[in-house]
Amino acid sequence: MTRWQFKEKTPTSVKVVMPLFFAVLMVNLAAWWSIPEWSLKAPDAVHSVPIQFRGGAIYFVQTWLARLAHDSNWLAAGLGALCAMLFWLHRDELERLR
Numbered sequence: 001m002t003r004w005q006f007k008e009k010t011p012t013s014v015k016v017v018m019p020l021f022f023a024v025l026m027v028n029l030a031a032w033w034s035i036p037e038w039s040l041k042a043p044d045a046v047h048s049v050p051i052q053f054r055g056g057a058i059y060f061v062q063t064w065l066a067r068l069a070h071d072s073n074w075l076a077a078g079l080g081a082l083c084a085m086l087f088w089l090h091r092d093e094l095e096r097l098r
Helices: 012-039 063-089
Strands: 002-005 049-052 058-061 094-095
Touching: 012 058, 012 063, 049 063, 058 063
Parallel strands: none
Antiparallel strands: 002 094, 049 058
């Protein structure tokens, strides 16, 4: 199996962005997993924002959870693109191990 590592010290930007990316990814997965498990299928005063899932199921969630689920998608995509850009910028500092 091939592995990549930095030749010298890992750049600080990579040390900051990678943990943020994985943390947002975990929050995103937890939010999208928990919505079908615990959300209501009928709206009430607190759960008023509809979220439609694949297959046509509609769940009603609180405003903060809908915003978290939506924003974490974009944040994960942006941080993933930033990770790719950082590895491309630091490509001369990477070495391949076998």
